[in-house]
Amino acid sequence: MKTQRWFLPESPDVLGMLERQFVVTGEAVDALLGWAHGDASKANAVRALEHEGDVHKRELEVALRTAFTTPLEPEDLYTLSRGIEWILNLSKDLVRESEVMACPPDPPLAEMCAAVSRSVHLLAEAIEALGARSAEATEKANAALRAQRDLEKVYRDAMASLLAVPDLREVTARRELYRRAARIGEVVVDVAERVWYTMVKEG
16 A cells, blocks of 8 residues: 655745845945945946846745745745835935936935935844844834934935025936935835834734
């Protein structure tokens, strides 16, 4: 008589995939910060890491379709992955817009990029804690939100300072760059709030 074997569907490490996507995003925003401080060579690093992040996101999407079980709800994993993908895309767009308009980063933009970098690393720590079901996840998410508020303050001050700039072309270009940096901060808020929402559901 044949012995019948039962095989459970795969359970890929989807949380590990999300964490790796966050690692790439952290490297990208660090490169963005280097670019904002005047290292033009970092622009290519931002672009390369954006493509690498896309690969990780696609791998996670495939895994979510085949996973038998996941440590967090698939919707939450997907939403978090999509959020950090937007951070990567917007970072690349910020660099590209600066190049197209021949408007190099200035100190206010560098400060905003520093806030973005801090917040993304804090979100990465939040994701690690989220996988461990630790209350530290919301603490790190709150810290990321505080970094975002720092960005908002720099943004408001920078926009106000443009009133004293006589060159309309420079005003237009810098306003666009500041707005793009602020948009990255808005996505940071979305991701941080998703961490909170996920913890509430899991709790």
